[in-house]
Amino acid sequence: MPRALYLIKPSRLTETQPFLLPETVVGNMSLGIETSVVLDLNILSLLREAVDPSSEMLSEERKLAEIQSVFNIPFLFLSPGMALGEADESYLESLHSSFEKYLEEFCPGYVDAKNATHNYASRERSRRYSALSEIDQQMFSVSYLALLKIHDILLSQPSSSGEAKFDIFLEYMDGVANFVPALEAEVAKFCFVEKRNSEDPDFVSICKAIKDNFNKGGRGNKRIERVLNGARDVMYLRATAMMDGKRLDGNQQDTWLLTCDHGIASLARAVYFYPTDGEASKYVTYAEYESRARYSYWRYVDAELQRILLARQAEGRSTVSSQASPGHLSSLADKARELEQRVASHEI
Numbered sequence: 001m002p003r004a005l006y007l008i009k010p011s012r013l014t015e016t017q018p019f020l021l022p023e024t025v026v027g028n029m030s031l032g033i034e035t036s037v038v039l040d041l042n043i044l045s046l047l048r049e050a051v052d053p054s055s056e057m058l059s060e061e062r063k064l065a066e067i068q069s070v071f072n073i074p075f076l077f078l079s080p081g082m083a084l085g086e087a088d089e090s091y092l093e094s095l096h097s098s099f100e101k102y103l104e105e106f107c108p109g110y111v112d113a114k115n116a117t118h119n120y121a122s123r124e125r126s127r128r129y130s131a132l133s134e135i136d137q138q139m140f141s142v143s144y145l146a147l148l149k150i151h152d153i154l155l156s157q158p159s160s161s162g163e164a165k166f167d168i169f170l171e172y173m174d175g176v177a178n179f180v181p182a183l184e185a186e187v188a189k190f191c192f193v194e195k196r197n198s199e200d201p202d203f204v205s206i207c208k209a210i211k212d213n214f215n216k217g218g219r220g221n222k223r224i225e226r227v228l229n230g231a232r233d234v235m236y237l238r239a240t241a242m243m244d245g246k247r248l249d250g251n252q253q254d255t256w257l258l259t260c261d262h263g264i265a266s267l268a269r270a271v272y273f274y275p276t277d278g279e280a281s282k283y284v285t286y287a288e289y290e291s292r293a294r295y296s297y298w299r300y301v302d303a304e305l306q307r308i309l310l311a312r313q314a315e316g317r318s319t320v321s322s323q324a325s326p327g328h329l330s331s332l333a334d335k336a337r338e339l340e341q342r343v344a345s346h347e348i
Contacts, residue, residue: 005066006265007037008257011241011273011280015287020256022073029075034113034251037076038240040259041083043067048091048098051105063260068106070258077113078103082239086232088127115249127225130337134330141332142324143231143238145177146184147214148339150191151227154215155346162192166301174308177332179318182284182309183234186271189301191215200291206266213263224340233264241273241281 009018025035049055050064071078080099087095103110129137129144149172153165160168169188173180190210213233216226236257244255259265274283292298318324324332 004063004260005070006257006259006261006268007070008237008240008259008265008268009244010237010257010268011244011255011275013275015272015285017269020070020073025073025076028254032251033254034248035076035254036079036113036243036256037070038236038243038255038257039078039080039083040236040257040261040264041086042260043258044080044083044087044095044099046260047102048095051098051101067258071103071107071110074109078110082236127228128221129224129228129340134333137333137336138326138329140228140231140235141329141336142179142181143184143234144228145332145336145339146173146181147187147227147230147234148224148336148343149173149177150184150188150214151223151343152339152346154191155343162194162297163300165192166304170304170308174312177335179324179328179332180305180308180312182305183238183271185305186284186286187214187230187234187267189298189305190267190270192301193297195295195297200289203289203291206270206289209263209266210270213261213266220344224344227340227343233261233267236264237268238273238281244280245275245278246280 007020009020012018020035020037028035046060046063046067049060070076080096084092084096129140132140146169149169153160153168157165157168166188169185169192170180173185187210190207191214193207193211214230217223218226236259240255240257243253246253257264257268269287270289271284271286273281274285275281276283286292286302292302312318318328
């Protein structure tokens with residue numbers, strides 16, 4: 001059964017999610033390390049309803065109690081910037097004001113970081129990729145293009161095997177896009193898997209949650225809006241990992257993600273960033289579920305992705321997001337705009 005709240009560490013040394021304990025936050029502060037929690041949009045939406053006198057939040061009391069408990073950890077800093085950047089213009093102001101009101105009412109001891117900013121209104125935001133700013137289109141280009149290709153394959157190759165679908169995905173990303181993002185490739189594996197019969201109910205649950213989260217269906221613009229939402233889910237994990245361990249205004253960051261989205265949490269359980277070479281988000285790996293290694297589909301797709309990534313590395317081609325040049329990202333954004341028209345026009 002899905003939990004009410006998930007506090008996720010996307011970059012970690014073990015496949016098991018660690019716990020964020022108050023004493024860890026205090027200990028970090030004594031070492032000059034700032035512990036920050038990235039909030040996703042569903043958290044801010046919950047807070048807006050919590051401070052709305054006309055809202056009935058009885059069914060969400062458990063989530064709100066857990067959120068309040070996290071927010072009241074001493075010396076913990078909250079980062080709602082990504083969620084505010086995702087929010088629709090029509091309710092952006094109310095999201096921000098309700099966040100501040102919630103802190104004032106339920107977390108009176110909370111203190112912002114000294115370098116906290118409130119310039120949340122400067123970003124262009126939209127449910128449509130083509131309406132985003134050029135910078136935002138480039139930022140989402142890798143994830144959005146990869147997820148669009150997953151949907152393109154699901155729509156155009158319904159009778160193909162999961163292995164064949166994954167081959168088509170890799171061929172496109174490696175050859176046409178000239179970029180194979182490991183995290184999105186893992187999403188593709190879960191979206192293309194056909195059999196859920198396994199002796200491990202936990203892995204079956206994870207498979208279903210990830211597949212349901214990144215393939216919500218729909219037609220036309222509704223589908224591509226959902227693809228962009230999926231890209232934002234991926235970026236929550238990637239951005240949180242990228243910030244982890246970095247210095248911000250001189251202070252090292254210990255960064256976590258807070259969500260109540262079961263799909264995002266399931267992906268973070270199945271796939272995680274393994275810190276290496278001083279970079280927290282450089283290397284993507286997956287949790288070793290016994291039932292995963294038992295089935296031929298998983299053995300095949302895992303081996304194929306590893307083969308492609310090693311070949312690209314040997315040839316000196318991009319294997320991580322930080323290696324993509326602005327020109328390459330701009331090219332991926334162009335391809336994404338082309339592909340979204342194909343996906344939107346597909347007749348189901």
